[in-house]
Every structure is written in C-alpha cells, then in structure tokens.
Amino acid sequence: MHWLTASEARTLLDKKELSAVELTQAHLARIESLDPSLNCHISTFPDRSLAQARAADERIGRGESAGLTGIPISLKDVLVTTGTQTTAGSQILKGYESPYDATVVQRLHAQDAVFVGKSNTDEFAMGSSTENSSYGVTRNPWNLDRVPGGSSGGPAAAVAAGEAMLSLGSDTGGSIRQPAGFCGIVGLKPTYGRVSRLGLIAFGSSLDQIGPFARSVEDAALILEAIAGHDPRDSTSAPMPSPDICSHLTGDLAGVRIGVAEEYAVDGMEPGVETAVATAVESLKDAGAIIKQVSLPHTRYALPTYYITAPAEASANLARFDGVKYGLSIDGGSLREMYEQTRGQGFGPEVKRRIMLGTYALSSGYYDAYYVKAQKVRTLLKQDFDAAFADVDVIVAPTSPTVAFPIGARLDDPYQMYLADVFTIPANMAGIPGVSVPCGFADGLPVGLQFLGKAFDEATLLSVAHAYERSQPWWRMHPELGNEI
Amino acid sequence: MELTLDEVRHVAALARLGLTDAEQELMRDQLSSILGHINALNELDTESIPPTASVAALQNVWRDDTVQSSLPREQVLMNAPRQNEGCFEVDTPLGGEESSS
Numbered sequence: 001m002h003w004l005t006a007s008e009a010r011t012l013l014d015k016k017e018l019s020a021v022e023l024t025q026a027h028l029a030r031i032e033s034l035d036p037s038l039n040c041h042i043s044t045f046p047d048r049s050l051a052q053a054r055a056a057d058e059r060i061g062r063g064e065s066a067g068l069t070g071i072p073i074s075l076k077d078v079l080v081t082t083g084t085q086t087t088a089g090s091q092i093l094k095g096y097e098s099p100y101d102a103t104v105v106q107r108l109h110a111q112d113a114v115f116v117g118k119s120n121t122d123e124f125a126m127g128s129s130t131e132n133s134s135y136g137v138t139r140n141p142w143n144l145d146r147v148p149g150g151s152s153g154g155p156a157a158a159v160a161a162g163e164a165m166l167s168l169g170s171d172t173g174g175s176i177r178q179p180a181g182f183c184g185i186v187g188l189k190p191t192y193g194r195v196s197r198l199g200l201i202a203f204g205s206s207l208d209q210i211g212p213f214a215r216s217v218e219d220a221a222l223i224l225e226a227i228a229g230h231d232p233r234d235s236t237s238a239p240m241p242s243p244d245i246c247s248h249l250t251g252d253l254a255g256v257r258i259g260v261a262e263e264y265a266v267d268g269m270e271p272g273v274e275t276a277v278a279t280a281v282e283s284l285k286d287a288g289a290i291i292k293q294v295s296l297p298h299t300r301y302a303l304p305t306y307y308i309t310a311p312a313e314a315s316a317n318l319a320r321f322d323g324v325k326y327g328l329s330i331d332g333g334s335l336r337e338m339y340e341q342t343r344g345q346g347f348g349p350e351v352k353r354r355i356m357l358g359t360y361a362l363s364s365g366y367y368d369a370y371y372v373k374a375q376k377v378r379t380l381l382k383q384d385f386d387a388a389f390a391d392v393d394v395i396v397a398p399t400s401p402t403v404a405f406p407i408g409a410r411l412d413d414p415y416q417m418y419l420a421d422v423f424t425i426p427a428n429m430a431g432i433p434g435v436s437v438p439c440g441f442a443d444g445l446p447v448g449l450q451f452l453g454k455a456f457d458e459a460t461l462l463s464v465a466h467a468y469e470r471s472q473p474w475w476r477m478h479p480e481l482g483n484e485i
Numbered sequence: 486m487e488l489t490l491d492e493v494r495h496v497a498a499l500a501r502l503g504l505t506d507a508e509q510e511l512m513r514d515q516l517s518s519i520l521g522h523i524n525a526l527n528e529l530d531t532e533s534i535p536p537t538a539s540v541a542a543l544q545n546v547w548r549d550d551t552v553q554s555s556l557p558r559e560q561v562l563m564n565a566p567r568q569n570e571g572c573f574e575v576d577t578p579l580g581g582e583e584s585s586s
Contacts, residue, residue: 099560193541206539235546236539304523315500322501324573329566335576336501344503352502356493356512357519359500373526375536380529382537414515415522431540455540 001026002162003478006071006219009165013060013070020056020070023165024049024114027072031116031163034482037144040158041117042077042135043084052114059112066111067222073108074164076155077118078125078201079210081105088201089121089133089151092321092328092346102199103234104168104210104227111226116164120154123348124318125170125203127151128178128420129410132350137407140182141479142445146404149179149420152213156183159213161481166223167213172204173306174400174424176211177436181399181448184438184474186214188462189424190224191455192431193238196231202317204310205236207428216475217437217466221245224458238456248459249466254288256464259392263299264423269401272442277398280439280449280468284396287471289464294388294395298380302426303418305381308361308374309429314351315358321346353414382430389454394464397423399436399448423450433458435465438474446474488517 001023004012012018028046035041049072056070080086080098087093101109108115122132130138130153138153140146141161148157152169156179159167169176171189180187188211195210202208210227214220229242260281265274285291323329323342330341347355361370388395400420410417427434432455439449449468453461469475493513497504504512558571567574 096564099556099563193543206541232548236541236543238541238543298529301526301529304525307519307523308526319501323566324575326564326566333576335578337503338576339501340503343501344505347502349508352504352508353512353515353519355500355502356496356516360492360496360516360520363496363499370523372536373531375538376531376534377526377529378537378540379534380531382540413518415519429540 002030004165005216006068006165006214006222007216009071010067014065016060020053020060020114021050023070024053024072024116027116027163027165030161030482034161034163037139038141038157038161039120039136039138040154040161040163041074041119042087042089042154044117045084048083049114049116052112056112056114068108068111068113068226070112070114072114072116072165074117074119074155074158074167075105075115076121076152076167076169078121078170079105079168080199080201081115081118084118086118086201087135088125089123089135090346090348090351091134092342093326094328096326100199103196103231105199107227117158119158119167122151122153123351124201124314125151125172125175126314126350126354128174128417129405130154131407131411132348134348139407140404141481142184143404145406146445147182147407149182149404151175152179155213156180156185156187159215160185160479162478166219168210168227169213170200170208170210171428172207172310173428174421176213177424177434177448177450178400178421180213180436181450182404182446184446184477186217186220186435186437188212188220188224188435189427189433190228190458191238191433193236194228194433194456194458196234196237198231198234204313205317206313207310217435217462217469218246218249220435221249221462240456243458245459245462248463250463251467251470253284253464253467256289256394257292257392258284258289258464259292259294259388259395261294261296261299261388261395261397263296264397266401266422268419269398270403270442273398273400273402273447276440276442276447277449281396283471284468287467292392294392296384296388296426298377298384299426301377302381302429303422305374305377306425306429307357307418308370309378311354311358312361312371313358315355315362318351318355350414378429381426385430385432393460395452397450397452399423399450403442403445403447427452431455433461435461437465437469439472440474488513488520
C-alpha cells in the first residue's frame with residue numbers, strides 16, 4: 001500500500017477499506033526498515049504519527065475528511081515544527097525546538113494529515129546532493145552509491161522509496177526539482193509568493209519557495225492546493241487565495257504551445273539525458289502539442305548571478321545564528337569570541353563558503369560590482385522569460401545535465417557541484433513555477449524532465465505535466481529496494 | 486580573481502566567522518576560483534538595466550498598526566543557552582577583560 005498515490009489512498013480511506021492507522025503503520029515500517037541504508041530522516045516520532053493517524057480515522061469516521069486527512073507526509077527539516085527538533089541539517093541547531101509551526105505545517109495539520117518525520121537536507125538548504133548535511137548523506141533509492149540530489153534529498157528519497165506518500169521540500173536554486181529528477185518522482189517549485197515562507201528557515205529570501213514531492217502530478221496539485229494561498233504573516237506572500245489546479249488537469253495537449261530553448265544544453269550533458277528528453281519532446285508533439293524554438297539568451301549568466309544573490313541573502317539570513325537566542329553556543333570568553341567560535345564550529349564548510357561569498361559581495365567597495373550587478377542581470381533573466389512566454393504556454397527542458405552522480409564525486413570543486421543546478425536556477429531568479437517529472441532512465445538511473453510556466457499559471461504548467469505523465473509508464477515505476485517489506 | 490589572506494580575514498571578521506588558518510587558506514583558494522567564474526557577468530552591459538530587488542512585484546505590504554498577541558516569554562526563552570531575569574544573557578560587548586558594566 002506504500003505505492004498508492006494520495007489520490008488513490010483518499011478513496012480507500014473514505015470508503016473505510018483502509019484505515020489511516022494501517023496506512024501510517026505501513027509507512028513507519030518502511031522507514032524503520034529502509035532508513036538504516038537510506039538515511040532519509042533526521043527525526044521520526046512514531047507515537048505522534050500514530051496519534052495523528054487515530055485523529056484522522058476519527059475525522060474520516062465522522063464523514064469530514066479533507067484531501068490530505070490521514071495521508072503520511074515527510075517534512076524537510078528546514079520547516080519548523082513544535083514538539084520536535086528542527087535542525088536545518090546543521091549542528092548549530094541540533095536539539096532546537098521551535099515555539100511555532102510553519103504556516104504550511106499548520107495548514108496540513110488543519111486537514112489532519114500525518115507527519116512521519118523530518119527529512120534530511122543539505123545544511124541550511126545549501127547544496128545539490130544532500131552531502132552537506134551534518135546528519136549523514138541520504139542515498140538514492142535507485143542506487144545506494146548515488147546521491148539523491150539536493151538540497152531536499154531526504155524528502156525526495158522518502159517519497160521515491162515509499163517511506164512517505166508525499167513530502168514538502170524547499171527550492172531556492174533547484175532544490176526540489178533536481179532531487180525529484182534524480183529520484184524519478186514529481187517535484188514542484190511554485191511561483192514565488194504562492195506558498196507562505198513563514199516557518200521556512202530562510203536561505204535566500206527572494207528565491208526560496210516551499211513545494212511538494214509526489215509520485216503523480218495530481219498528488220502534487222492536491223497538496224499545493226492545501227498549502228498555497230495568502231498568509232498575512234509573510235509579506236512576500238501573494239495576495240491571492242489558493243489556486244484551483246486539480247480540476248484543470250485535463251490530460252489534453254492539443255494546441256498547447258511548448259517552447260524548447262537552445263540554451264538549455266551545456267558541455268558535459270550526458271547523452272542518455274539528452275536522448276530521454278528529446279524522446280519526451282517528440283511524444284509531446286505526437287500528443288498534439290506545438291513545439292516552438294524559443295531563445296533565453298541570458299541563460300548562461302543565471303548560475304553566476306545566483307551565486308552572488310543567494311549567498312548575499314544567506315549571509316544576512318544566517319547572521320541570527322550567533323549563540324544568543326537558540327542553538328549551539330560556545331563560551332569564548334567575550335561576546336565577539338562567542339560569535340566567532342559558535343559560528344566557526346557550528347556551521348559546515350559549504351555554509352561558511354556561502355556566508356563568506358555573500359559578505360564579500362555586499363561589502364563596501366564590492367557592493368555595486370557584485371550585488372547590484374547581479375540584480376541587474378536578474379532583470380535580464382526575467383525579461384528573457386517574459387519574451388518567451390509571449391509565444392509559448394510552457395517551456396520544456398532537462399531538469400539537470402546528468403543523472404544522479406556517485407556519492408563523493410563532486411566534493412573537490414564547489415563550482416562542479418553548483419553546475420547540477422544550471423537548468424533549475426533560472427526559474428528561481430525569475431520567480432516562475434517549475435516542475436520536474438520522470439521521463440525515463442539512463443544507466444539505470446531516473447532522468448528528469450522539467451516544465452517551466454508563467455508566474456501564477458500552475459494550472460497550465462501542471463496540466464501539461466499531468467498529460468505527459470499519463471501518456472508514459474515512468475510514474476508507475478519504483479525502485480526495487482525493500483520489495484520484501 | 487585572486488583574494489589575499491588579509492581580504493579573507495577581513496570578510497570573516499565582518500561575518501563573525503572564526504576560521505582556522507587552514508580554513509582561511511582553503512577559503513582563499515575556493516572563493517578566488519568561484520569569483521573567477523562569477524566574473525563572466527562583466528561580459529554583459531547592464532548600464533541602463535534597472536536592478537530587480539524582488540520578483541514578488543509587491544511594495545510596502547502594510548497591516549493595521551494594532552496590538553496583536555505575540556509569543557509568550559517562556560516560549561521565546563525556551564531554547565536560550567543562557568537566560569537571566571527573563572532575558573537572554575550574554576557577555577558584555579563593552580570594553581576588554583576588566584569591563585566596568
């Protein structure tokens with residue numbers, strides 16, 4: 001039952017052919033059996049999960065179930081939750097217990113969803129492989145020697161392995177879409193402002209968005225509807241209600257204009273990825289879509305622009321981890337020493353690297369040359385998309401240039417790691433929504449297909465993704481791992 | 486684009502990050518390399534391009550200036566490494582070892 005979609009589970013739960021407790025127990029059993037090798041979760045709380053499942057069963061019994069009542073969900077450990085620790089994958093927050101729940105957590109709790117755990121992440125969401133977590137790497141369920149992608153490797157692997165039916169991650173430069181691609185599942189980054197960031201431990205405030213992992217586009221739409229919509233406590237939250245997506249998933253591609261950008265190809269792109277994506281584009285055409293060439297001329301500047309903007313914002317957002325109010329605190333003999341020792345010892349190498357980069361880019365004498373320059377190039381990146389979307393409804397592209405790489409393969413040169421996000425970063429810079437869906441395999445590992453849409457047009461974006469998904473066998477394929485459970 | 490160790494120490498001081506000597510050297514090499522890639526942005530003429538501070542297209546999001554409930558003090562202090570009389574306690578930022586506060 002751990003391969004059911006949330007949509008299928010909803011039907012069975014409401015017909016009482018399955019109980020929320022049974023469903024939760026099945027998922028907790030999988031976590032217990034598989035996490036010793038996968039390490040998807042930093043924290044689990046089985047008693048609490050089962051208590052939530054019992055509450056869900058009572059609600060279903062009263063005939064009052066909502067879309068996600070009783071559905072087992074994993075939460076990336078950058079989303080704050082009461083009653084358990086939130087670590088952000090860092091030692092600096094080990095044991096930190098938040099006094100409030102993130103808005104998205106509150107909204108899911110209001111539907112009596114079941115939380116099965118807090119899942120692993122690159123430290124403070126900085127990374128593309130989950131190798132920067134200070135709680136160990138998460139392994140790809142399709143091949144244990146490979147990374148699951150990052151930074152949301154934990155929630156992605158959890159859904160891919162059937163440890164959770166759905167999960168929530170965060171995406172600042174591709175941290176939902178890229179692990180979804182590497183793990184063969186659906187990963188959605190909504191439009192910036194679509195989902196409240198209250199309770200998401202901030203990395204890049206103008207880039208961060210919370211979004212779902214699922215094993216079907218329909219499931220992703222279901223949970224998006226539950227978490228999206230204006231939040232007065234997040235001043236960057238768009239002043240509009242949660243969108244109606246599920247009723248727009250028609251499965252019809254006739255006449256839909258899909259753009260292919262020549263710039264979404266790089267040296268070092270794996271041939272297996274190119275082939276799988278090209279085959280997918282052909283099948284879109286066969287289904288009646290109109291494929292058009294578009295140009296996004298500033299694409300190759302997105303990565304360097306991001307690596308000024310995101311670290312700059314991170315250097316400000318991570319200033320609060322200073323040993324004063326929460327988290328690790330190292331007595332240095334003076335206040336200044338306390339700050340430096342706490343942060344020096346509490347943060348891992350990638351986090352320190354990005355804080356340094358960001359501080360440098362914002363410092364006197366460099367601010368105009370780096371930070372303001374990056375903000376100007378950001379305008380150009382956005383203008384590229386605005387021009388392309390005058391001619392097409394969605395853009396299709398690979399999610400990443402390669403399939404999941406081996407654990408340890410990209411640790412020597414930070415910039416090599418950054419290149420994994422070269423196709424996902426532009427959407428964060430422009431604030432537009434993007435989704436990755438599986439489109440086949442190369443060398444036995446999943447290949448991700450990415451669709452990008454207009455701001456606030458998740459309906460069209462997901463409708464196209466859903467149509468593609470249902471025309472293909474990929475979404476029903478699961479890793480062999482744990483078949484005996 | 487080559488950073489010097491002095492520049493690394495200056496930035497680390499701004500960021501209140503305690504780096505070991507080995508970390509400083511590695512940081513110098515890695516940051517220099519990353520900044521080298523980033524210099525590609527100088528290929529673009531952005532003289533007349535306005536900067537994008539936010540893609541949210543929202544400005545001045547207000548709320549009424551009314552008193553609302555906030556977190557209870559005990560919750561605010563629940564993770565405090567050191568607390569004293571209902572406040573977070575820190576070493577004084579003033580003076581040296583013989584501070585007169």
